[in-house]
Amino acid sequence: MYAPIYDAKMPAAFNYGGMGVWTAWYMAYALEDNWRRYYMKNGKLQPFEPTEADTAAYAEVKACYNFVQNMTYLPPGRSKPIKIGGTWGIEYLHNDIIGTSIAYEAFRHASSYDRDYAPSLPKDKDQLFFVATGQFYCSATYDVEDYYHKLLNAMAASRPEFSSAFGCKEGDPLYNDGSHKCYL
DSSP states (O other): OTTTOOOOOHHHHHHIIIHHHHHHHHHHHHHHHHHHEEEEEEEEEOOOOHHHHHHHHHHHHHHHHHHTTTEEEOOOTTTSOOSOOTTTTTTHHHHHHHHHHHHHHHHHHOOOOGGGTTSSSSSSSHHHHHHHHHHHSSOOOOOOOOOOHHHHHHHHHHHHHHHTTTTTTTTSSSSSOSSSSSOO
């Protein structure tokens, strides 16, 4: 593996933001089709019957997707903001949001940050995680209308930790105070 996905010489935040998000995305993607419909009971697959709590949690996540889809961001060189949502629908980003959430939580529980390895990168390890995630998703193209560019902004908007790490305030693009939860 090589940067921007993984570099053994880089801080943990960089690798969790790249390789961690990539790995968690594939895990979520692999499970997506079956986890909603089946669960194991006595070693056999059974039809999944959602509880009221499951339905409420899904409604909360759906509300956050609607919140994120209507957010805008202002790319460099543009005079007008671009809406995150597209014709593909925000639910299409579900696994990316889950992958980012899983990688971020794992990173926060396991990481230490040694500034000597990457002196030109952000000093804050949360900022470095999100910068690495951005580098991973945007390394192939820099077209602000591109799906991956909008995806990255949707993932940032779904995480209140992004707002906290970068000092976003109410009214700023991508601000999420935590009242919108985009993951189960």
